[in-house]
Amino acid sequence: xxxxxxxxxxxxxxxxxxxxxxxxxxxxxxxxxxxxxxxxxxxxxxxxxxxxxxxxxxxxxxxxxxxxxxxxxxxxxxxxxxxxxxxxxxxxxxxxxxxxxxxxxxxxxxxxxxxxxxxxxxxxxxxxxxxxxxxxxxxxxxxxxxxxxxxxxxxxxxxxxxxxxxxxxxxxxxxxxxx
Amino acid sequence: xxxxxxxxxxxxxxxxxxxxxxxxxxxxxxxxxxxxxxxxxxxxxxxxxxxxxxxxxxxxxxxxxxxxxxxxxxxxxxxxxxxxxxxxxxxxxxxxxxxxxxxxxxxxxxxxxxxxxxxxxxxxxxxxxxxxxxxxxxxxxxxxxxxxxxxxxxxxxxxxxxxxxxxxxxxxxxxxxxxxxxxxxxxxxxxxxxxxxxxxxxxxxxxxxxxxxxxxxxxxxxxxxxxxxxxxxxxxxxxxxxxxxxxxxxxxxxxxxxxxxxxxxxxxxxxxxxxxxxxxxxxxxxxxxxxxxxxxxxxxxxxxxxxxxxxxxxxxxxxxxxxxxxxxxxxxxxxxxxxxxxxxxxxxx
Numbered sequence: 001x002x003x004x005x006x007x008x009x010x011x012x013x014x015x016x017x018x019x020x021x022x023x024x025x026x027x028x029x030x031x032x033x034x035x036x037x038x039x040x041x042x043x044x045x046x047x048x049x050x051x052x053x054x055x056x057x058x059x060x061x062x063x064x065x066x067x068x069x070x071x072x073x074x075x076x077x078x079x080x081x082x083x084x085x086x087x088x089x090x091x092x093x094x095x096x097x098x099x100x101x102x103x104x105x106x107x108x109x110x111x112x113x114x115x116x117x118x119x120x121x122x123x124x125x126x127x128x129x130x131x132x133x134x135x136x137x138x139x140x141x142x143x144x145x146x147x148x149x150x151x152x153x154x155x156x157x158x159x160x161x162x163x164x165x166x167x168x169x170x171x172x173x174x175x176x177x178x179x
Numbered sequence: 180x181x182x183x184x185x186x187x188x189x190x191x192x193x194x195x196x197x198x199x200x201x202x203x204x205x206x207x208x209x210x211x212x213x214x215x216x217x218x219x220x221x222x223x224x225x226x227x228x229x230x231x232x233x234x235x236x237x238x239x240x241x242x243x244x245x246x247x248x249x250x251x252x253x254x255x256x257x258x259x260x261x262x263x264x265x266x267x268x269x270x271x272x273x274x275x276x277x278x279x280x281x282x283x284x285x286x287x288x289x290x291x292x293x294x295x296x297x298x299x300x301x302x303x304x305x306x307x308x309x310x311x312x313x314x315x316x317x318x319x320x321x322x323x324x325x326x327x328x329x330x331x332x333x334x335x336x337x338x339x340x341x342x343x344x345x346x347x348x349x350x351x352x353x354x355x356x357x358x359x360x361x362x363x364x365x366x367x368x369x370x371x372x373x374x375x376x377x378x379x380x381x382x383x384x385x386x387x388x389x390x391x392x393x394x395x396x397x398x399x400x401x402x403x404x405x406x407x408x409x410x411x412x413x414x415x416x417x418x419x420x421x422x423x424x425x426x427x428x429x430x431x432x433x434x435x436x437x438x439x440x441x442x443x444x445x446x447x448x449x450x451x452x453x454x455x456x457x458x459x460x461x462x463x464x465x466x467x468x469x470x471x472x473x474x475x476x477x478x479x480x481x482x483x484x485x486x487x488x489x490x491x492x493x494x495x496x497x498x499x500x501x502x503x504x505x506x507x508x509x510x511x512x513x514x515x516x517x518x519x520x521x522x523x524x525x526x527x528x
Contacts, residue, residue: 065248068260068290074523080222081524084248084517120257 005149007170010132013148014043017130018050020146025097030125032096033061036114037085039103040064042165043132047101062089064100069113087117094122103161105131108142133172135159219244223521227339227346230355231396239364239400242517246365249520250513252289263292263523267322270296271314272349273329278484278508279349279358283326286515295322310334311341318342324522327351332389345522353387359483360393362514364401366507367438370479375402380432380474382464383442383491385409385418386453390483391442395421408432410464412453429464436474440481441466441492457490466492471501479503 005013025031028051035044041063048059067073067084100114111129118127132148137155151174153159158175162168220237231239252260268287272280280296287294297317308316310329317325324345327335332352339346350356367374379398385391385407398405405423407414408431418425426432433439444460454460471478480492480502488494497504 068252068262068520073262074264074266081521083221084245084520086248086251088251116261120255120259122256 003171003173004151005133005172007164010148010170010172013132014046015050017146017148018047018054021047021051021099021128021130022054024128024145028055028057028059030096031059031099032091032093033059033099033101034064034089034093034114034118035061036100036102036110037063037065038166039132039161039163040101042163043103043130044099044101045165047099047130060091062091063087064089064114064117066110066113066117069116071109071113089121092122093118093124095125097126097128098124099128099130101130103132103163104159105129105134105142105144105147106137106159108138108140111142112140132161133159222524226522227335227348228357228518228522229335229339229346229348231357231360231393231400232355234357234397234400236400239361239397242361242514242521243365243368245517245521246361246510246513249286249289249516250510252516253509253512258289259291260289261291262520263287263290266292266324266523267320268292268294268324268326268519269317269320269322269344270294270349271317271325271327272297273299273310273327273334274350276328276349278511279328279356282508282511283347283349283358283515286512286519289512290516290519292323292519310337314338314342318344324519347518347522350389352389353392354389355393355396356389356483357393357397358511358515358518359390360397361518362507362511363390363394363440363481363483364397365510365514366481366503367479369506369510370503371437374398377403377437378406378435379403379438379440380406380408380436381423381440381442382408382429382432382466384413384444384453385442386413386415387445388442394440395423399423406432406436408464410454410460429470430473433470433473436478438479438481439466439471439474440483441486442483443485444487444490461490461493465490466496468493468495468499471496471499481507484508 022028033044033048035041044061048061051059065085065087067082098118102110115127128145130146131144133151134144134147135151135153151159153174156177158177160175161172162170164170220241223238225233252258270280270283284294322344324347326347326349327338328349329351332354334351335346335348348355348357364374371377381391381394395405399422407418407423407425408429411427414425478501480496482492482504486492486497488497496502
């Protein structure tokens with residue numbers, strides 16, 4: 001299983017994205033992060049730390065669990081329900097620019113669910129999408145605003161982002177799935 | 180009384196291959212029920228929620244953890260998620276209930292399920308239809324879940340055997356009231372961060388209480404130190420066989436307690452005299468501010484409602500700083516959302 005992004009490369013990508021965020025929003029006023037569980041959350045926290053380093057401003061970070069908004073819930077006649085965990089958005093999203101963060105952008109269905117979840121919290125001025133890897137194969141009209149790396153893949157492959165906070169090390173690997 | 184309870188513990192109400200550690204998305208697990216400390220459950224093994232007796236410790240923890248996520252939904256500006264969209268839930272109440280019925284209804288609406296309320300007064304049961312026929316007719320309308328309260332112990336078990344819908348027991352006679360015990364446990368855990376090792380005292384009408392049975396089963400599964408106190412006449416025979424310390428001395432029971440749970444004196448279920456007068460009961464068993472002082476300083480006082488002020492609990496205690504009675508009501512919605520969500524999935528058919 002080839003490592004396509006190592007720890008150093010990931011760090012540089014995140015640093016670049018942090019600068020892009022500042023440039024594109026002309027500062028960080030009214031910005032807030034919403035990390036999608038699980039791996040969007042540490043990525044959002046790292047970006048927030050970078051923004052603090054660059055601008056000195058604390059950008060709030062929230063956590064979004066999109067399980068209850070999935071479009072494949074209740075479509076399986078058998079099998080357990082996906083685990084639901086807490087969503088924590090400890091700030092008002094009204095009139096803020098929300099940076100939605102996830103590890104991999106694939107079909108776009110997770111992002112669709114996340115957009116629905118976010119809108120239930122209020123009316124943000126804008127939502128921008130940050131992903132570590134865009135692997136293609138979209139099934140919905142969704143596009144990322146900030147991408148760590150575009151990674152052309154085939155549908156038989158799986159892309160795994162590992163993060164220090166959850167998996168003990170930073171890397172992105174592409175695996176051939178046997179099914 | 181004991182018969183009812185032990186039967187519940189042994190009657191397999193649903194196909195009950197225990198699943199304490201079902202891997203997500205995997206085939207139905209075949210592993211036997213795990214000991215305490217087994218891997219966290221990711222699904223409920225049964226199709227129904229008939230009683231706490233059928234749940235493993237891990238399943239109880241799964242429901243409580245899921246309820247934490249559900250509680251957050253209730254704190255949003257828009258208190259609704261699309262999880263149960265297109266599912267139909269029938270609330271079938273053969274006994275009067277305000278709290279439990281509205282709590283289930285709010286839980287169902289917050290999950291976007293379609294709900295249908297059937298109360299006994301307006302149903303054809305008053306025209307002589309049997310429970311089985313009523314339910315078969317309801318099933319012809321293909322609901323996904325039926326939430327039922329009934330005055331007869333075991334009514335939900337009967338239903339579970341004859342119908343395809345998932346059954347949630349909202350209280351059956353003097354048998355079980357599982358969602359009440361789950362919301363009580365949720366409330367205790369919120370305040371004490373744990374349940375294991377706590378001294379939890381249940382005082383009141385033990386004989387007629389389904390809340391007691393469900394709570395004792397649940398608290399024992401989670402390792403609490405459970406005490407019960409009541410007059411001899413309201414104490415089920417053989418109660419100490421259920422892993423509780425039983426006493427007629429409330430002061431002894433309440434001493435150093437972490438949690439005091441009061442049960443309602445159910446005058447409507449009492450045929451005959453169980454104690455000389457309400458005033459005497461209040462003096463000997465009622466929760467007064469003086470008695471509360473015997474417990475730990477950070478004790479929480481609970482009551483499943485509806486309260487009889489001046490009978491089992493003094494107003495000063497019910498409205499006092501230690502009371503979490505209204506929190507129990509709000510937590511009930513989160514816990515019921517968790518149960519509805521978890522049962523709406525596949526499980527073992």
